[in-house]
Amino acid sequence: MGELLLDGEDMLAMDVVSLRRRVGMVFQKSNPFPKSIFDNVAYGLRINGWLRHHSLAESVERSLRRAALWDEVKDQLHDSAYALSGGPAAAPVHRPGAGRGSRGPPSRRTLLRLDPIATAKIEELMFTLKDTCTLLIVTHNMQQAARVAEHTGFFLMGKLIEFDRTEVIFKRPARKETEDYITGRFG
Numbered sequence: 001m002g003e004l005l006l007d008g009e010d011m012l013a014m015d016v017v018s019l020r021r022r023v024g025m026v027f028q029k030s031n032p033f034p035k036s037i038f039d040n041v042a043y044g045l046r047i048n049g050w051l052r053h054h055s056l057a058e059s060v061e062r063s064l065r066r067a068a069l070w071d072e073v074k075d076q077l078h079d080s081a082y083a084l085s086g087g088p089a090a091a092p093v094h095r096p097g098a099g100r101g102s103r104g105p106p107s108r109r110t111l112l113r114l115d116p117i118a119t120a121k122i123e124e125l126m127f128t129l130k131d132t133c134t135l136l137i138v139t140h141n142m143q144q145a146a147r148v149a150e151h152t153g154f155f156l157m158g159k160l161i162e163f164d165r166t167e168v169i170f171k172r173p174a175r176k177e178t179e180d181y182i183t184g185r186f187g
Contacts, residue, residue, distance in 0.1 A: 002160075021048065032081030037073050040081045066128075068121040123148050142182065146170050154178045 004011045011019060024044070032040045041060045050056060060077075064070040076083065126135055126148055139145050145152055146166060153163040154177070162169065162178045173179045180186050 030084065032084070035081060036078045037081045037084065038077040066125055119144070142170075154181060156181075 006014070006019070006022060011023075033043060035043070038057075038060055041063055042056055045056055045059060050059070061070060061074075064073060073084070123144070126137075129135060130150075137145075137148070149166045151163065152166040152169040154161045154169065154173075154175075156177055162173060162175045164174070168174075169178060170182060173182060
């Protein structure tokens with residue numbers, strides 16, 4: 001069947017709270033907390049004890065700038081996150097693994113804007129983050145997968161059909177199902 005490991009530990013056996021401190025997710029459909037935009041972005045910092053307001057504000061601004069959202073929301077930071085358009089989506093900010101020998105504040109800097117206008121900026125952010133944390137994306141956008149992924153897995157009906165370096169998957173897939181999907185024969 002396989003294993004799901006995080007730093008060599010079985011993720012299914014981990015305490016959920018500690019797992020959530022180390023792993024962040026951004027879903028396809030934005031689902032903010034019933035808080036302000038600022039409080040949604042700062043949530044991870046606060047629950048991990050990073051409470052110095054000045055640095056908190058700087059971390060929130062830095063994250064929003066990196067996600068190309070600052071100019072759009074800087075005057076609405078204390079408005080409800082529900083007021084955001086369908087385009088912007090944000091994940092709470094804190095660094096996975098913070099507190100496990102890491103230096104400095106827990107500042108994940110994982111904030112994503114999910115609309116076509118910001119795709120290049122997000123991909124740039126992903127390239128910046130890949131040296132400090134593992135990123136897993138789920139996409140139906142073949143071009144984006146080919147641009148940003150080092151490794152690609154093709155799933156069909158919930159089953160992993162093929163996993164390899166992205167270049168291999170897109171240029172020389174081993175399985176017919178993978179080739180059919182990539183070439184547009186089905187899917």
